[in-house]
Structures are given as structure tokens and as C-alpha cells.
Amino acid sequence: MLQAHVLAVLAAIATTEDASAIRDARVAAYRRVPVGLRGPVRTRVTRAVSDAIFATQHGDDEAHVHRLAYLAVIGRDPPQGDDVAAVRAVFDEARAARPERERPSTARALMLGVVMLAVPIAITTWWLWPHDPYAALSEALPPSRGAYVEGGRPDPGTAAQRAVFEVRLPAFTIALDRWRASRDPNARAAVDAERDATLGAARGALGADTVSFLDAVLTQSIAVVEGGVDRHAAESHVRSVDALDAAIQSEGLAYYVDAEVLTERATGASRVYLSSFTVDNVAIYEAEGRTVRALRLRRLDRLNFARAVLGFTRPQVRDALVLGERVEEHLVQAIVPALAPDGALALSGDDDLALRDETARVAAAGVRDEAPRWLGGDAAAASELGAIFARRHALFVAWSERLSERGIVLREPDGYVVDLEPYTAFTGALVAHERRELEALVGALEDERHQRTYRAIEARFLASIERHEVQHRLDFLMGTLGTLPPRLEAMVGPLRMGDVVNLLAERSNAELSAYLSELARDATLVRASLALLLRHVFDRRLWGTAECHAALVILEGLADRLAIPRGTLVVARRIDRAEAARIHAAITARSDDDVQREARALWEELYQRPLPALRSGARASDDTP
Structure with a gap:
């Protein structure tokens, strides 16, 4: 009887023609299995499918894999050659010859399910009655x-x-x-x-x-x-x-x-x-x-x-995912300190400190210019919060340098709230007035005004990163990434090299679309988004990544559309960071609305279609947040 249920599940998935509907077919198939049998049935299906994946070169064809698993369960050898059409023919023949194999007896299943469930139910009832701590609360739970x-x-x-x-x-x-x-x-x-x-x-x-x-x-x-x-x-x-x-x-x-x-x-x-x-x-x-x-x-x-990313998704996953603690770390260590009157946006590139520091100041100035738009025009609130975080950062840098002489590595706090208790063992590295200043900074961040300012900034960035990840999902659904823009192909090569997928080209194409769509959809975060892109260009450790290639294409493309004279960004397999910094400064000198407009036009030029209008059902808003 278990085999009948196993075959029914395998057949339901094996006969689903639309790959995007397989997950729904799987869920529906298991819901037809009696509750008491679902565990054993799922175990047998999983084993059969795992074995089938190793037996075929078409492991990405889920329906084909489940046909092979079906044949293995009934003891039928698949045809030689791993031919998809031939396996389908044998599978159809096998089902037609013995249809009762996948028609479970409801009565027998019910009886077995009752027996299997009776013992644990009896034990559970004896153990919990009348002491279930959640019984009285179940009626008060909110809609789920x-x-x-x-x-x-x-x-x-x-x-x-x-x-x-x-x-x-x-x-x-x-x-x-x-x-x-x-x-x-x-x-x-x-x-x-x-x-x-x-x-x-x-x-x-x-x-x-x-x-x-x-x-x-x-x-x-x-x-x-x-x-x-x-x-x-x-x-x-x-x-x-x-x-x-x-x-x-x-x-x-x-x-x-x-x-x-x-x-x-x-x-x-x-x-x-x-x-x-x-x-x-x-x-x-x-x-x-x-x-x-x-x-x-x-x-x-x-x-x-x-994960060292702010968000992610995959072709096989239905949702766009944003990592809140990673976004918080990005804000408190990079963006918010740059809002201080003399703040700089953290960049790597220690081999040319003068270029790095000047570019960091230019990037931070651009972020400060647009910050009032995040806060309804309150530039003072952004500046005050930035000054607190900039000073907190400076104190931990000094503390870390002193502790490094003792062989101790100290990590800068990555959240808005800092619990000072874990650091008490190292307070000797800070002189008395520095300890008092750090305590005062931590106390200042408890002020409701600063918390409101931070929450407003965080909400703006979270929404932008959401749209970035949503664009990935839309690109998967709409087939946007089926071709590679020539600008990008010149850097990473074609999408396919014979039968081999160029994974770097695939990922770079996805990031190019998502980053460019971020710029095109929100004029209030243009300079912050450009500053984030610049970090992928300045940090040698990130050279050759998908994000780095996307950043290079965007800098070149926006410079051309804004009629900014430019040189070549990649020379002899090295990025000319001085030229990248010059282009970045020239772009951020333009109005945010101009850059947003040209970013949209560049996306549509590269992908040869209009950028989809994105609406949030929760807010009933258009592209702008």
C-alpha cells in the first residue's frame, strides 16, 4: 500500500508539463496521502528521486527524474541512452499496463493511518491532559x-x-x-x-x-x-x-x-x-x-x-529575500557614518591612500546631499545621527589598534544597539575619557529622535534592496536574462561556451539588471547606490565578481548617456580606479533625477524592452517609495 502512494506522488510530478507548476503539484500530491503515511511515503520518494538524479544527465528536468524514479520503484529498467523521450514512452506504457499500482486503497490507508496515529495520540493525550500550556491561548492567537x-x-x-x-x-x-x-x-x-x-x-x-x-x-x-x-x-x-x-x-x-x-x-x-x-x-x-x-x-x-550579501534569491526559490541584520551592518558601518559633516564612505584600496580618501569624501558628500530627501527635508537629523556613528566608529578603530598589539582582534559593532557588557574585559584599552564618551554615545542612540531618524533611513534602504531582489525574480520569470548585453559580454564572454553555461556571465547579467533597476526606480537613493557600486570597483578582493562587472558596465553606460568624457576602465586586466573615481564624481555632480532617467534608459537599451513598472500591493504605490 505504501508503494501505491509512492507511485501516485511520483506520477503526479512526472506528468506535470509546466516546470513552474511542479512545486504546487508536489504539495497537492502529498496532501492526498493520509497524514499517518506521509512521512514513510516521503522518505521512499526522496530516496528514489535521489537515486534517479545520479542515473541521468538531465537532472535539471524534474519531471524526467521522477519518471525514472517511478520506473525504478516498479522494477522496470529504463531504456538505454538516457533519452528523455524514450523514458517518457516507457513510463506511459508502464502506467497504462498497471494503473492500479498508483491507485491506493482509501479504506486500507485509512485503517493503517488510524492505527499508526492511535498510539502517539493516546500517549500525547495522556502526557498533556490537562497540562497543555498553550491550550488556553489557542483561541487568542492572531490570524496566521x-x-x-x-x-x-x-x-x-x-x-x-x-x-x-x-x-x-x-x-x-x-x-x-x-x-x-x-x-x-x-x-x-x-x-x-x-x-x-x-x-x-x-x-x-x-x-x-x-x-x-x-x-x-x-x-x-x-x-x-x-x-x-x-x-x-x-x-x-x-x-x-x-x-x-x-x-x-x-x-x-x-x-x-x-x-x-x-x-x-x-x-x-x-x-x-x-x-x-x-x-x-x-x-x-x-x-x-x-x-x-x-x-x-x-x-x-x-x-x-x-552570507556576505544584503539579499538573495535563486531560480528555484519563489521569494525575494532581504537579510535585515546585513542591511543594518551596512548602514551603521558605512552609510550612516558618512552623514557626519566631515564623514567619509568606507572604501578599500590601501595602495593609493590619497585616491581612496578623496573618493571616499566625494562619495560621502553625495550621500549627504540626498539624505534630506529620506527624512522629509530634515538635514540636521541626518547630520547628528551620522556624527554619533562616525565617532563611535573612530573609538572602536582606536580600541582595535591598541588591542591588536596584544594579539587580540576586535570586531566593530554591526548593529544600532551596542551591548557594552561583552567589551568590559577590554576596557583597559580605552582611556577613561574615551570610555565615558563611548557610554555617552550608546546612551544618545537610545533617544527616540535618533531612533526615528535611523528607522526612516533603514526603511528607505530596505525597500530599495527589496526591489533589487524582486527584479531578480522578475528577470527569472520574464526571461530577461536570456541574452547578454554586448557591453557586458565584452568583459565576461558569452552566456554559453558550447554546452557549458558561463556562470560568471549569468550572474553578472543578473546583477547588472538588478543594480541598474535600483537606480532607475528611486531618485532619492541614486548617490548612495552609486557609492555602493563604487566599493565593488575599489576593493581589489572584489575584482572579477559579478557585482564588479555590473558596476563597470553601469559607470561606462551612464557616462556615455550623460555625455561625460571617459577613458577605458579596464587596462591590462586591471581596473583604472582613478578613472572610475573621476567618472563617479562626474555622475554624482548631475542631479539625481537626471541620473535616474538615464539609468532607466540604459536598462531599456541593454535589455531591449521597457523596464517593468513595479507596484507594491501593500502600499499601492508606483516605482517611487
Whole structure:
């Protein structure tokens, strides 16, 4: 009977012609499986699909992979040659010959489901009755599903629900990585124990669908570390995590799970990083009949790996994602200190300090000029807040230099609020008046006026970064990135080289579209956005990245459209930073509205279509925030 349900799920996905509808087909198929059987069925489907991915060169064709898995489950050998059409023919023949294989008996399934559920229900009832701490609160919980449909803040849920993502999932990830490193049988046993503990906590707190998808993610994560994966299998794992997030969203809960699969080139061994977030806000965007959700995330687990980006998305993930703590770090360490009367915007480039410092002052002056537009004309509020953060930065730089002589590395605070308690052990590095000044600065930031100023600045940047990530989603949906603008191709080469995808060209094209659309959609952040782009050009460590290539194309393109004379930015495989600084200064000398207009025209010139008008369903606003 389990096999009948396994075949029914595989067939539902294998016969879905539209790749974009596969996730919905998967969710619908599992909902037809009795609740008590979903875990075992999902485990068998996951194993069959994982084996099928390794048996084909068409791992990116999810329907084809599920046809191969279907044939493997029924013991039917696929045709030789890994031909998609031939596999489809054998699959259709097999289904027609034995249709009852995927027609489960509802009566038998119900009976087995009742038996499987009876024991845990009885135990749970005995254990909780009448001491369930959440029973009296269940009626008072707010509506759970509105945020993911209408926008706003999702339901934080119960303490037990939070613990699944804050405690149990990170513990599983740690155990999994320890086993990856040691391959010790005891470490493997610890992985299984953490998996069971995670699922046990989830069954007591989350819905059946969410638990079932979580089970699949954990099982697949173990399989990835155990056997290694190719790119297609890694993408399949990402899609499984996306299905888990869809189930969490269907419960209306304010949690999000992300996964990265990293493979060592030398050994082929794979690592799986599962990270968990809270969802602070959901914004709904619309463009040309397409809807994209933007989720503002904040890291929940405390694992020691992080993304060095302000936001991200992937072709296999439905939502645009913004990392709130990374945006906060960017603001308090770079943008806000530049608002001080003599502030500078942090740039790298230590081999030419004079050029770096002058360019940093020009970039900061441009940001200060447009800051009043973020705050309804209140230039003084921006300047005062900037002065506090600039001085806080200077104190931590001095403190860090003194501690470095003792071999101690001190990290500058990356948030608006600073807890001074962890730093008390090092206060000897600051003289008395500096300690008093730091305490006064921390106290000043508690003032409601400064908090309002910061929140207004943060909201402006969060909205802009949301639109950046939403543009990525729109580009995936609309096929915008199917061709490469000639300006970019001259730097990174063609999108394809034979059968090989040029991943650098692909990523550079995506960043070019998103960064340029940011400039084109908000005239109040033109100079801040240009300053951010300039950092990718000035920092040698970022040369050759997708963001760096996008920045070069944008600087050259805007200079040409604004009739600014320019030289060549890349000479003998090196960036002429002096020329980049000169072009940047000339562009920022123009009005923000002129730069915005030409940025829109440049996007449309490069992609040969109008820039989609982007509307936020939550605010019912147009391109401007």
C-alpha cells in the first residue's frame, strides 16, 4: 500500500508539463496521502528521486527524474541512452499496463493511518491532559495566514514552534557537519539522534505537511553528505527546502529555512548548511501581471557561517529575500557614518591612500546631499545621527589598534544597539575619557529622535534592496536574462561556451539588471547606490565578481548617456580606479533625477524592452517609495 502512494506522488510530478507548476503539484500530491503515511511515503520518494538524479544527465528536468524514479520503484529498467523521450514512452506504457499500482486503497490507508496515529495520540493525550500550556491561548492567537497573502508581519507562533528552528534545526546541522568531517560511526549515530529529536519537536508544534517536508529535507541532507552530489542534485535539495518554506508559509508562521550545498572540488565531498531565520515583514510586489513576495529576514540560529550579501534569491526559490541584520551592518558601518559633516564612505584600496580618501569624501558628500530627501527635508537629523556613528566608529578603530598589539582582534559593532557588557574585559584599552564618551554615545542612540531618524533611513534602504531582489525574480520569470548585453559580454564572454553555461556571465547579467533597476526606480537613493557600486570597483578582493562587472558596465553606460568624457576602465586586466573615481564624481555632480532617467534608459537599451513598472500591493504605490 505504501508503494501505491509512492507511485501516485511520483506520477503526479512526472506528468506535470509546466516546470513552474511542479512545486504546487508536489504539495497537492502529498496532501492526498493520509497524514499517518506521509512521512514513510516521503522518505521512499526522496530516496528514489535521489537515486534517479545520479542515473541521468538531465537532472535539471524534474519531471524526467521522477519518471525514472517511478520506473525504478516498479522494477522496470529504463531504456538505454538516457533519452528523455524514450523514458517518457516507457513510463506511459508502464502506467497504462498497471494503473492500479498508483491507485491506493482509501479504506486500507485509512485503517493503517488510524492505527499508526492511535498510539502517539493516546500517549500525547495522556502526557498533556490537562497540562497543555498553550491550550488556553489557542483561541487568542492572531490570524496566521494573512501576511503571506496581504503583506505585513507573520505570526511568531508559540515557543515550541520557535524552538524547532532556533534550537533543534541548528543542532542537527552541527551534528551533520561533525559527521562529515570525521566519518565516525558515533558521529553518524548523533546525526540520526538529532534528526529524530528535530522531528519529534516538530510533530508537537507544527502541522503534518510541514513536518513531512522537514523530514524530507533532513533525510536528503544526510544523503547529500553521505554520497556527494552534482549540480542537479544540489538544486533538487534547494527545491525541497523551498517546499518546506511553502509549508511553513501555509501555516502563516514567521520562519524561513535556507540551505546551501557546497562541494569540495578536490574530493567531491559535500557540505550542507541549513540556516534558519525569522520573517520580520512580507511585502507583495506586482509587475506585468506577475506577483513576487519579498521577505525581510533576520538570522535566528547562531551558527558561525553567514552570507556576505544584503539579499538573495535563486531560480528555484519563489521569494525575494532581504537579510535585515546585513542591511543594518551596512548602514551603521558605512552609510550612516558618512552623514557626519566631515564623514567619509568606507572604501578599500590601501595602495593609493590619497585616491581612496578623496573618493571616499566625494562619495560621502553625495550621500549627504540626498539624505534630506529620506527624512522629509530634515538635514540636521541626518547630520547628528551620522556624527554619533562616525565617532563611535573612530573609538572602536582606536580600541582595535591598541588591542591588536596584544594579539587580540576586535570586531566593530554591526548593529544600532551596542551591548557594552561583552567589551568590559577590554576596557583597559580605552582611556577613561574615551570610555565615558563611548557610554555617552550608546546612551544618545537610545533617544527616540535618533531612533526615528535611523528607522526612516533603514526603511528607505530596505525597500530599495527589496526591489533589487524582486527584479531578480522578475528577470527569472520574464526571461530577461536570456541574452547578454554586448557591453557586458565584452568583459565576461558569452552566456554559453558550447554546452557549458558561463556562470560568471549569468550572474553578472543578473546583477547588472538588478543594480541598474535600483537606480532607475528611486531618485532619492541614486548617490548612495552609486557609492555602493563604487566599493565593488575599489576593493581589489572584489575584482572579477559579478557585482564588479555590473558596476563597470553601469559607470561606462551612464557616462556615455550623460555625455561625460571617459577613458577605458579596464587596462591590462586591471581596473583604472582613478578613472572610475573621476567618472563617479562626474555622475554624482548631475542631479539625481537626471541620473535616474538615464539609468532607466540604459536598462531599456541593454535589455531591449521597457523596464517593468513595479507596484507594491501593500502600499499601492508606483516605482517611487
